[in-house]
Amino acid sequence: MLINGHPKKSVCGFERLSNFWKSRHTMCFQGHGEGRVEKCYEMMGLIFEKLRICSMPQFVRFVHDLLPLKKHPDVVVKDLRFGTIPVKLYQPKAPASGLRPGIVFYHGGGGILGSLKTYHGICCNLCKKSDAVVLAVGYRMLPKHRFPVILTDCMVGTMHFLKSLDTYGVDPARVIVCGDSVGGSVATVLCQKFVDRSDLPKIRAQILIYSALQGLNFQSPSHQQNKNIPLLNHNLAFYCWCGYLDISPSWISTVLKGAHLPAEVWEKYRKWLSAENIPDKFKKRGYLPMSREPLNEAAYLETKITLDVVNSPLIADDEVVSRLPEACIVSCEYDILRDDSLLYKKRLEDLGVRVTWHHMEDGFHGVLTTADMSFFYFPCSSRILDAVAHFIKGL
Template sequence: MSVLWLVLLAGVSTFFLGVFVWAIIQHFLTVEIPSTLKHPAKLRFLHCMLLYLITLGNILEKLRICSIPRFLQFVQDLILIRKNSNVAVTDMHFGTVPVRLFKPKEASSKYRRDTYHGLGSFLAHETDSLVLLVGYRKLPDYHHPVPFKDCLNATIYFLKNLEILGVDPSRVVLCGDSLGGWAVATVTQVLTSMPNLPRIQTQVLIYPILHFINFQLPSYQQNKNVPFLTRDMLLMCVCKYLAIDLSWTDAMSTGAVIPLDKWKKYRKWLSYDNIPRRFWRQDTQPEVLGPFNEAAYLETKHVWNAEISPLLADDKIIAQLPKTFLVSCEHDVLRDDALLYKRRLEDQGIPVSWYHAEDGFHACINLFDKQPFSFPCSMKVTNAVARYIKDMC
């Protein structure tokens, strides 16, 4: 019996080692590390670990044991988050939506597990503010519009109960990164049609995704293979979130899903003509729409809704938006989304502050407190956000 256990242990160990070697090979075959990125070895290691976990998740998904998102969530839940003695943490519900409140200068009773726990705690302490994290429902069980509605409903509940929570109605800030930045942008736009609620003072969008249409922008070309968000990974996530079959990713990346009449109407907001020339490179290819694929368009046409692509909102809505702080990272496929939105807001007279991390990459803010895996850009972006919120409030 002991021999069988040893054989089983050796087989399992060989399997996991083989998967890890495969992840390393995939990394070096497909990933580009820009020369200006600091600590490239650290970034390579972290990306190899991410590929390793994704590969394991993919194997489990194919075996119908669990999906990739569920497996990654399981791994995340294994990570203990340090408590901050200067911040009190309370888990509660706004209606049916779970939320987490961070209140400065009181002790937290226990450890919590959440990717954004450290950031929420840091912002609460540094800005002397009440910080709310929304536990919106996620993949694989929920697709759009469920996460959006959870964020909207939680925000409305929050705004209706500011007095109970001890929050000044004139100092409310909405903040989010990546898909969370998209949620902030869409929720803030919807709130412009609800004048009876307290007005949002400012929105903070950290490398947000603001449209799901033009994947040929310079940043999508220049950073298509840069960790932690490659263009292929972004397209996969977009399709899963919007319940689009993955077979349409090629048509989406080449622009074959874009009808000519819609491109003529929205090019003024979507084209890389609006990207400052300093972000172009000599090898940047011009935007060329692939041969129009009507079937692909019919499967993806909901991306033209402003609720999904807030960059396409009408001017009258954009003109009602609050002051905005935009964060972009040089080595991020979503860099140009922020630049396009900056132009849209400024054209409508909205005050915009902008922080650009020259050595930054997607998701860098999540590593600001993850020593020894933090990067200089991680802390710079975090401090920039905290400083802006503190100055505004």
Template sequence: MESLYVLLILLAAFIASFIVAIAGAIQTQYFNFSIPPGVNQPGMLRLLFAFMRSTSALGKILEKIGVCSQITFTRYLHNGKKLRPDPQLSQQDERFDGVPVRVYRPRAPASGLRPGAIFLHGGGWLYCSIDSHEKICRCIAKGGELVVVSVGYRLAPEHKYPAAYEDCLNASIHFMKNAEHYGVDPANVIVCGDSAGGNLAAAVSQTLAGRSDLPRLRAQILIYPGLQALDFNLPSYQQNQGVPPLLREHAAFFALQYLNGDASNVQEILEGSHIPPDMRLKYRKWVNPDNIPEKFKVRGYKPHKPGEFKPEVYETVKRFCEPSLCPLLAEDARIQQLPESFIFTCEYDVLRDDGLLYKKRLEDNGVRVTWYHLEDGFHGILSLYDNYGFSFPSGKKGLDRIVEFIKGL
């Protein structure tokens, strides 16, 4: 009995010490990170990031003591939970060609077939789920009066590239072939995604553009997409390298985890040592800071000289040059076939310039582009427009513009 009492005392002491350590970490992170003053609700963002850093530290502790991996713990926090039913929508969990999906349908009667949207969630290919993006999908379904299919693709690092791309492609094809069963006009289907989901949406759109056996996509909506892994020193990567929640090093980490399930070469990727000089020259016409308007460089930009090329690193990452992984590298002939596009970028986002470069590529190839730039936005802000204690109303402006674009198609 005495030994049990001692054990309980030790356990209580450990919990108290842990709480103090977490509180200290939050305080340290809150004051040590420089959040640009132009960001929407900078104090709230600093607090959110301090919380994220603290939970990351907890994940590392849990991994070290053998409870679970850090990625598993982070997924638990980010994956969200299924919301209560919405009286304006019917929703059903299904499988499209073996891929889990959730279908949202407005309950209000329609005069004919509705438009449809395929939604691919973000999360760096490692995190998030159908549940985590349910608010966005419901908002699009209700505001745009269309059927939304949210795709639960396989996640890295357990399922490396091209698993997520293949799941999204297969689910999209299944939906397009069976659209009328869901009351959807097969000639009025959109593909949409945020962050890593924006990458997947762009890749799926490019692949479907070459299919003659399916109706043409009506549009693609790319929300702060990551579209290339050649240059992590573009102006936006330099200016926003420490702006949460997506730091510059995180962008490279996620890309490597998706590609190989191994992020040991992050530093070489950040330095640019992973791309042969001749290949860098080949793609310079598309991945080039000179293609970024000067107004986006005023917050600071220093031209970067790539590190010394390392062939052994290139051998592990050479698939970065595949358009289904880095859509910005697709040939002009494929870009010219793409549907009308909506590109959403945020000023304080490392991925801002990926979106700007793709916007230019689309426009140069005759594709109609609607661009919305959130001046005070940061990466992931749409998911946080109504996020319990951490809410950033500016994100709702972006979501409203997306709905407005859909209704105008």
């Protein structure tokens, strides 16, 4: 019998590690920075992947899920299923004077990390701080499930929620989609797809936290400046990108040189992707414009899936973007994806969409996940939650 392409006896070896990691997990974090520990987990996961014990994503998710869930006395939590889609519903325990805002939350992790469990504390805090009903949508992940599974799972869960708002005491005029990293990409894409859906309540706002919004240009200032910054470094970013889109990692050097897309494509999207659209203050830590090499036709044939707006919502048509609801965008200075947020902010504002922007000068990709972790808590995570809650209360 094969499990994920490997013999069942190999998976059993992975399962026997459970007691060891449960006993060592807390100790591992003491005295270390979060980025160092995450890198350790990734490296061990890659070793297990090479040994055909389990995939790196499976191992890291396994370790993350050893974290105990904290109870929040002011929040009622329910585990539900919308068809086959697992979801967690968070409702304030205090009685409501009327209908509450509803937040549909999509967790980050690049399709390989994160889960409803690891984002439990974030959703509890978001529910409490904003006095809103929060629905966290689970989705199937790598390595077994690739594009477009994340998007379709989140769409199914969201549509079910939108069609049953009265069941959860949610105001249909105040439904917000929210996500971080790849979850922010999902929120962006669904917002764009729901623009013309007259059979569903209109999305009131979109909250995008250090979101992945394009998969074309990897030569931006933030990619150059932050390629070795945890929690999302250059190697992990490409691991997620290749894995989700089922693109061979052998094309990475070609992609970095910009040779995976024709000159006419670069010219078409230059007005939206160019570093010229990024304020100079974000280039002070170093930025060297790079000339693109001639097209590699084979690479283009395999990577052109990135031109689909569901993979690069930053390049959606003006006609769609101009009709989107107002946005709250959070960017972090030490984030390889920082410039995606800056470019999308400019697109929205240029097309008349209202944007509330928060830039975390001390922030890094994934910092939100430390909000409920006492052993390596970063104050920036609380500032993000406070900013998001303030935005929601003002709708």
